[in-house]
Structure formats: structure tokens, C-alpha cells
Amino acid sequence: MYRALCFIGILTFTAVFGWWLFIPLSIIYVFLVKLPYEIIILGLVFDSTYYFGGNFVSMYRMTILSLLLIGLALFLNERIRWNKVI
């Protein structure tokens, strides 16, 4: 339930207030939620909405960021102590 709310929250706040909000929100989300694969979907959604440029890295900027974050969370899974696992 909390995960779904967080997901909708990031989607709404980023769409209303600006693409740049996705970066801090996704970082917070990764540290709040255990293995949050959902941010990849969000990254893909925002990449298809906003235009950052014609090359591959620019086209998939948000997806790459979310992949890096999820990768980090995946490999630090047993190191990070989530205070409250959502």
C-alpha cells in the first residue's frame, strides 16, 4: 500500500512540479523502500515524456539513473539497514 502511494506520489509531483524532482524523489524512494523496482517504470515513463536529446544516454536518462539506483540498492541489499521497510 505504502509502495503504491509512494509510486503515485513520485509520478504526480514530478509531472506537476518538474522533471528535476524525479532525481531527489527517486533517491529518497530507494532509501525508504526495499528493492524498489518500480522506479524503473517511472524512469521509462518520464523518458518517454520529456525530451533530453537525441543520443542514447539523453533519450534514456531517467531510466539509466533509476537502473543505477536500483543496482546500488541491489548490491547493497545486505549492507543497508532500512529503519522501516516499506
Next chain:
Amino acid sequence: MIYLQKHTNRSWTSKIWSKIGYVIIIIATIFVLSNSSQALHRVVTNMLAPLFEVGGFFYDNFFYLPKFFTDKNALIEQNNKLSAEIEKLQSGLIDVKLIKFENDELKSALRINKNSNFIVASVVSRAPQITMDTVFLDKGDNENIKVNDLVLLSERLLVGKIINTSSHQSTVLLNSFAGTKSFGLIERTGEMVELLGQGGGAMRTTVPIDFDILIGDEVITEGVPAYLIAVVSSTVEDKVSGFKEVFFSYPIKVSKVRMLFIKSMFNQ
């Protein structure tokens, strides 16, 4: 009966490999989805359109908030100043109307079609809500807007082109978007220049130091009708290298406009 739960002793390397496997599956899924990016773009923009409108409304009104707290005398003074400016502009408008009439006469003499079909669209969102030098418009496929259609700020000022469309929304890429190249002629001399977008409404080019270009020179497109692309705003000479950097900007602040005109490339 008591059952003992036995832990499987998976090695450290097998755990790593399983995680790498997950990452590969995720990347593969993204590549599959990215092949249908245009379809995804349509679905997502239609879904998020109301949120963009809310955001656009917020940013439009947010910057007016401090004005509610300004001094009344300052507002009266500003009002008087604006009234004087309106009077001045009204006298200038008569001259413009005369020039427009003369221009229409000349166009009809040259047999240039003056009834070109422009689609008027409102700006839904702009930076900082979306990326700099891109604009979302409230018209899309349903209003016959296509990718690569020209986007104009007035009948003569070309600012960009359409790069994405959905059923009721389209994305404009301004000529000043970082890395975007556009070509034009300097109206005064007829010399060709390549403008490279710098972001934030700025463009630039590098030319030899003896290249004839002055501040205020207009850059226009080749062909008929010729559209104004940019105006030279400053030049920086580098005598050591023998080149000079020329900076261009739009004659009007694109970040403030609420309406844009779209000219279909199909009709041309």
C-alpha cells in the same frame, strides 16, 4: 511435530550471479519497451496531460504571488508608466498596419500565398516544469499537427519544430536547445551561418575574425517565405586563434509566450 527449517547455504558468488541475472532481465525488458517508445509516449502524455496543465497553472501564477504584497504607490506608478507606454505603442501600431498593408500588396504582386494555414496552440508547460528549451502545446494529432512541423512565434519568427505528438499534445524543440544545429543567412550580407543551440534561448557560432557580422544583425532562413531565426546579441573576438564567437538570441523572450503558431510542412 516439529519441522526444522533448513537454510540453504548459497555461496556468495551465486547470490551475485542471481542479482546480475535480475539486472539483465530488467535491461532486456526496457529494451523491448523502448522499441515501442512512440506508442508509450502517446499513452503517457495522454495520461499525464491534466497534471502538466495543473503544473503549468501553478508556475504561471507562482511568480505573480509577490505582487500581492507590493506597495500600492508602486503599483500606481507602474500603471502610469504602462499607460504612457500603451499610448506610445498605439502610435507605432498605425505604422505597423501601414507596413502590413504594403507587405500584403507586395505579396499579392509576387503571388505568394498569404493565407497560409497556421494552427494556433497554447503553451501547456515549459521550463522548469519540463526540460529547458522544450515546450508542451495543447494541440496534437487530432488537430493535424505532425512531427517536423514548423513552430512560429509570429508570422515571421521561427523558433523551433515539433518533435513528438500525441492525440491532444505536442512537444516543441526550440532552435536554442543544447546541441541543436540550424542554418541561416545573415540578412544584411547574405552570408551563411550555422547556429548551435546553447540552451536557455541562446545560440552561437564561430566565424573568422574578419567575418562581417554586427550586433543586431538578423539571421533568416533560406527560401520563400524567409523566416527570422535569431538576432546577433554579442560577439567575442579571440585574436590569438583568429576566430570570434558570435552569440544569438530570439528577438522576443520565448519563455514568456503563451501562444505559438504551427505551420504544417505538408502544406508547403
